[in-house]
Amino acid sequence: MTIGRRRFLSVGAGLAVSTTITAPFLVPKHYVSYRRALSRVAVLEAKEYSDDLEQLLFDGLTLFRLQIRGKSVLLKPNLVENLPGPVNTNAVLVGGAARAFLRLGAAQVTIGEGSGHQRDTELIVNSAGLEEQIRERRTGFVDLNRDEVVNVRLKANYSGLGSLWLPCTVLKSDFIVSMPKIKTHHWAGVTLSLKNMFGVAPGVKYGWPKNLLHWHGIPESILDICATVPVNFVIADGIIAMEGNGPLHGTPRKVNRVVLSDDPVAADAICSRLMGIDPTRVDYLNQASSFLGNIDQQKISVLNGNVGAEPTPFSVLPAFRGILL
Amino acid sequence: MYEEDVTDQRLESRVSRELCRRKLPDGGWSFFGSTQVSIEVTCLASMAMNSFAIDAVIRSIAALLRSQTPEGSWPAFVGDTEGSWVTALAISTLNIQNDPSDARERAFRWMLETRGREGHWLWKWKFKTADRQVNFDPEKYGWPWTPGANSWVIPTAFAIIALKQFTVCDRTAASEKRVRRAVGMLLDRACRGGGWNAGNSIVYGVPLVPHIEPTALSLMALQDEPKTPFIQSSVEWLKVSSSGCDSIESLSWSILALFIFQEAIAELQTRLALLMASPASIANNATLALGLLALRCGKMIHPFEVLR
Numbered sequence: 001m002t003i004g005r006r007r008f009l010s011v012g013a014g015l016a017v018s019t020t021i022t023a024p025f026l027v028p029k030h031y032v033s034y035r036r037a038l039s040r041v042a043v044l045e046a047k048e049y050s051d052d053l054e055q056l057l058f059d060g061l062t063l064f065r066l067q068i069r070g071k072s073v074l075l076k077p078n079l080v081e082n083l084p085g086p087v088n089t090n091a092v093l094v095g096g097a098a099r100a101f102l103r104l105g106a107a108q109v110t111i112g113e114g115s116g117h118q119r120d121t122e123l124i125v126n127s128a129g130l131e132e133q134i135r136e137r138r139t140g141f142v143d144l145n146r147d148e149v150v151n152v153r154l155k156a157n158y159s160g161l162g163s164l165w166l167p168c169t170v171l172k173s174d175f176i177v178s179m180p181k182i183k184t185h186h187w188a189g190v191t192l193s194l195k196n197m198f199g200v201a202p203g204v205k206y207g208w209p210k211n212l213l214h215w216h217g218i219p220e221s222i223l224d225i226c227a228t229v230p231v232n233f234v235i236a237d238g239i240i241a242m243e244g245n246g247p248l249h250g251t252p253r254k255v256n257r258v259v260l261s262d263d264p265v266a267a268d269a270i271c272s273r274l275m276g277i278d279p280t281r282v283d284y285l286n287q288a289s290s291f292l293g294n295i296d297q298q299k300i301s302v303l304n305g306n307v308g309a310e311p312t313p314f315s316v317l318p319a320f321r322g323i324l325l
Numbered sequence: 326m327y328e329e330d331v332t333d334q335r336l337e338s339r340v341s342r343e344l345c346r347r348k349l350p351d352g353g354w355s356f357f358g359s360t361q362v363s364i365e366v367t368c369l370a371s372m373a374m375n376s377f378a379i380d381a382v383i384r385s386i387a388a389l390l391r392s393q394t395p396e397g398s399w400p401a402f403v404g405d406t407e408g409s410w411v412t413a414l415a416i417s418t419l420n421i422q423n424d425p426s427d428a429r430e431r432a433f434r435w436m437l438e439t440r441g442r443e444g445h446w447l448w449k450w451k452f453k454t455a456d457r458q459v460n461f462d463p464e465k466y467g468w469p470w471t472p473g474a475n476s477w478v479i480p481t482a483f484a485i486i487a488l489k490q491f492t493v494c495d496r497t498a499a500s501e502k503r504v505r506r507a508v509g510m511l512l513d514r515a516c517r518g519g520g521w522n523a524g525n526s527i528v529y530g531v532p533l534v535p536h537i538e539p540t541a542l543s544l545m546a547l548q549d550e551p552k553t554p555f556i557q558s559s560v561e562w563l564k565v566s567s568s569g570c571d572s573i574e575s576l577s578w579s580i581l582a583l584f585i586f587q588e589a590i591a592e593l594q595t596r597l598a599l600l601m602a603s604p605a606s607i608a609n610n611a612t613l614a615l616g617l618l619a620l621r622c623g624k625m626i627h628p629f630e631v632l633r
Binding site for chain 2: 117119121122126143148149165168203204205206207209214245
């Protein structure tokens with residue numbers, strides 16, 4: 001049987017088109033799954049930032065029966081800029097968490113952050129009040145923007161980046177705790193424990209801000225980073241949160257809650273509900289629920305506290321009105 | 326005790342010795358004591374020790390030349406193969422040494438070919454029509470932190486300084502065109518009332534506040550441009566902001582910029598000396614080198630000055 005040139009070309013073109021269309025569905029988007037049968041969450045009440053938070057967190061962490069003894073713990077707060085208002089994770093909460101993990105037997109607790117806009121890390125750490133906490137709590141701070149880095153193949157393929165340079169401190173830590181400030185976000189809808197992990201991408205390679213990742217998609221980059229650097233635990237700062245034009249220029253919103261979870265997707269789902277936001281309508285959270293954790297309320301066990309939404313939903317930019325409950 | 330340190334340059338010597346002590350075997354420096362050579366730190370340290378620790382500088386320049394990529398750029402750190410914003414800083418470092426190799430020429434060509442992604446016609450169109458939350462003119466672009474991203478203030482400022490220095494005797498049409506466009510970008514993206522943030526002046530209708538480091542670097546990039554009221558107000562903003570700044574990095578950039586604009590820096594240097602009184606406790610080698618540059622500002626060749 002012979003095939004004419006015209007027929008050969010048309011069959012070839014057809015194959016090329018169909019491969020282009022179907023390939024994205026055939027290539028797996030992620031190579032790992034961290035979903036568990038049941039995720040656990042505790043919602044703690046706290047009306048102010050005080051030294052009492054240490055005991056509150058210790059008691060809250062005890063509910064989870066975490067195996068911390070002898071481990072190196074990395075606390076990853078959200079330190080963005082030296083601006084007034086609830087822009088950064090509160091330093092007193094970070095200090096309290098450091099002390100609570102030491103009391104649980106952690107061999108070492110390190111605070112690490114790679115701020116996205118401000119290159120002067122000393123300026124941010126000082127203005128956030130973290131220096132005092134580091135000194136008093138016998139812990140250390142690592143500038144993740146300038147830490148030694150290694151090239152790591154990504155365990156998900158949403159951004160198309162393939163690999164990222166990541167800080168050794170992050171990769172060597174036994175137990176990573178994402179400590180976001182509960183905020184709305186003008187590009188991503190909400191910034192919670194998953195979005196907070198954007199800060200592990202080193203500025204020394206990706207700049208201030210990490211704009212290359214923006215070009216590859218913020219939601220896509222979040223998914224790839226969190227697949228590659230799994231979050232072991234979440235302590236979300238919602239004592240004073242931010243609504244409106246977050247993450248920098250929103251307005252303070254008192255929620256009086258600290259959310260703890262052993263699953264970042266479950267933590268973000270609960271935080272979203274507290275904000276009056278439907279987590280399934282936040283694109284990257286919905287995608288994350290297929291492999292990074294649980295979004296479904298049936299699969300989230302609340303150990304302590306009340307997860308009811310705030311009586312008045314958080315205000316959001318017009319582009320995100322569709323994500324409100 | 327501190328007065329004595331400043332007057333007899335003992336503090337500068339101590340900082341210099343500390344920096345030498347932290348030098349890696351191959352002649353470069355890392356940020357925090359790892360063995361991963363950072364080009365940024367190596368450049369700043371080489372600038373800071375120029376004519377004070379000649380052997381160390383010679384070895385650091387050799388390390389710098391070894392780490393240039395075949396395309397002419399420099400990666401952010403040794404081990405990476407992709408060019409980055411530090412290429413401009415490396416050119417400025419080699420400018421001081423009047424390096425006779427073709428390294429600067431190759432880097433210069435790479436710089437001319439590299440641009441912020443918004444400089445592509447497709448993205449210009451997007452930013453002009455569909456994406457207006459961030460107000461800027463995409464016709465005015467500069468340099469990104471890393472290829473494939475937008476132009477940002479700090480890499481653009483470093484690039485302008487490097488290109489102006491390198492072409493001071495021979496400004497080609499191509500380099501002049503890029504420099505003019507980049508100067509336009511800095512002015513377009515400046516904050517209302519003076520100073521610069523990371524890259525934009527307004528996001529979602531909210532004016533951004535200036536930061537010290539991008540403001541100081543932008544002013545140095547504009548040092549030979551007409552002294553407009555806007556530039557003067559940016560200098561004033563920097564003076565006021567740095568007077569209450571207790572961060573070595575930001576204070577050092579302020580000193581370097583204000584000196585070029587012939588503002589008094591003695592008081593700022595006195596405060597910087599206090600902050601750097603214990604060099605061994607400053608973990609970041611880039612901060613140490615930058616602080617040394619600022620302490621020596623006025624006593625040595627200014628690494629970011631553009632001769633006219």
